[in-house]
Amino acid sequence: MSKELLLMVETVSNEKAVSEDVIFDALETALEAATRKQYKGENNTYDEFHEQHDNEIEIRVEINRHNGEYETYRCWSVLPEEEIEFPGKELTLEQARHIDEDAEEGGIVEQKINNVPFGRIGAHLAKQIIIQKVREAERQKIYDEYADLEGSVIHGTVKRLERGNTILDLGGNVEGIIFKENMIPREKTRQGERLRVFIKQVQRENRGHQIILSRTAPELLVELFTIEVPEIANGTIEIKGAARDPGGRSKIAVFCDDPRIDPAGACIGMRGSRVQNITNELSGERVDIIIWDEEPAEFVIHAIAPAEPVAIVVDEDSHTMDLAFPEDKLAMAVGRGGQNVRLASELTGWRLNVMSEAEFAEKTGAEKEKTAQMLADKLDLDIEVGEILVREGYHSIEEVAYSDVDELSEIEEFDEDIADEIRERASDILLTLAIGDEEAIEASNPIDTLPGMDEDLLLQVKLNGIQTWDDLAELATDELVEMTGLNDDDAAALILKAREPWFAE
Structure with a gap:
């Protein structure tokens, strides 16, 4: 059988393109499983034991890689007597030393046994395990080859x-x-x-x-341009992003810091050859080449092309932009089924609100009116003065308070005295708010008076907006742990300390 075994290993290894070691390991596993299934032991109680413990014996098979001969060993773990659960594969130290006088607790003892002849069932089991191991080896080989790709x-x-x-x-x-x-x-x-x-x-x-x-995937578009355009492959032109409506239209943003190179022209190619090759590869998908700009509004204007907005308002807090278009260009800006504005939004990362000039004027007018009324109410001014401030670009009390008096006095409707009065009122409001915050902190015990606060801990909580005992008392334990790195017990104790005034009341 030894020659046939070696021949079989070599044949399977060549056919499946896996190493011979994998085949030998699979054979050893198969032989071990088949031996466990057929092994009867040397006592008459094995059949009963077999039924109770479902083949609970350990077998090791070792195949000689050179001549194909193999040997079979029965194995036992050496454990303290009180830990013995499966006597078919576990022995006490005393029992183990009958087999190997050098046995030690925690180790393994082995006894060579006769190789069991395999019948039809054993051969079938061996075949199943070999097939499984070979399949696993093939999948691992594929993974190793393609994971980096x-x-x-x-x-x-x-x-x-x-x-x-x-x-x-x-x-x-x-x-x-x-x-x-x-x-x-x-x-x-x-x-x-x-x-x-x-x-x-x-x-x-x-x-x-x-x-x-x-x-x-948008990444396919990026990779195709990298393959097709040498300037992208060598790093002269950089791809900043891509958005796709597969099979319909896509947009890709490119940038080059060399003013002598036109990145869009390089991507389009002579008579559109480069971009046409990519369109053909993507089943006719039209590709718009967009020039990237570090200024978000300019980038959005490029991305929404071919339509050109007549006005744009940027709201950085909500990361949105409102764009106004002439009535006859609105459909072009939106695109079929919203395709153009959706791709532009995905490419730029901004939420884009496309509207007509009339809708834009109505929306911005309402917002300006609301801001003018707020400034007028807080600064105790006529609404007309609030409208003038909004018209000149002032939208908050802070902007008015920190403005330059000379800039305010340059407004046509204001003189120096009016400008100084408006700015002083805004500063007084900010001061009042600041004093109110300080009083609130004092009324609630400053955080630096809380027992158990050291300098490092105090700095960490203040950086996270915790100014008073009440601020800390409202935290959950896990929030304070994440904020400061304290352990759970210390954080919980600190929070309970901050809550003591609540229970005292």
Whole structure:
């Protein structure tokens, strides 16, 4: 059997492209399993034991890699007597030393036994384990080969279609799958067709497809431009982002800090050849080349092209922009089914509100009116004066209080005395608010008077807005732990200390 065994290992290794060690390991595992299933022991109680413990014996098989001969050993763990649960594979130290006089507790003792002849069941079991081990080795080999390629673009040949999913042959007997949702809508593929695909994920699992591919990922567009445009490949032009409506339209933002190079022109190519190659690869998907700008409003204006806004308002707090367009350009700005504004929003990372000039005027007018009324009420001014301040770009009490008197006095309707009075009123309001905050802190015990506060701890809580005992008392233990790095017990004790005035009341 030894020669046949070596021949079989060599054959399987060559056919499956896995190492011989993997095949030998699989054979040893199979022989061990088959031996456990057939081994009867040397006593008449083994059958009863077999029924109670379901083959609870340990077997080790060692195959000689050179001549194919193998030896079988029965193994026991050496444990204290009170820890013995499975006598078929566990022995006390006294019992173990009958087998090996050098045995020690916590170790393993082995006894060589006869190789059990395998019948039909044993051979079938061995075959199953070998197939499983070989399959695991093949999947690990694929994972090792493709894991580093995750996030890149490769070629594949359409092999077959399965329930709307497309199976690609990647070469070397390796398959990848494009799930239906990752296919370009309405794209027709046929068996034998070569496609460029983006490796979305490489999985290690033993079931299902390992290599997940995509034709819709924005990264595919980026990689195609990197392949097609040498200036991008060598780093002269940088891709800042991409957004896609697969099969319909996409936008890609590019930037070059060399004023002699036109990044959009380089991506388009002579007579549009470069961008046309990419459009053909993506089943006719039109690609807009957008010039990136570090100024968000300018970037949005480029991204919303071909429509040009006549006015734009940026709200950095909500990360939104309102864009006004002439009535006859509004549909172009929105695009079919909202496609243009959606892609521009995705590309820039800003929420874009597209509206007509009339709607823009109504919205901004209402907001200006609201701000003017707020300034007038707080500064005790006529509404007309509030409207003048808004018109000149003042939208908060802070902006008025910190403004320059000379700038205010340059407003046509103001003289120096009026400007000085308005600024003084705004400063008084801020001072009153600040005093109120201080009084609130004093009324609630400043945080630095809390017992148990050292300098480092005090600095950490103040940086997180904790100014009073009440502020700290309202925290949960895990919040204080995350804020300061204290352990749970110390944090809980500190919070309870801060809450003591509540119970005293």
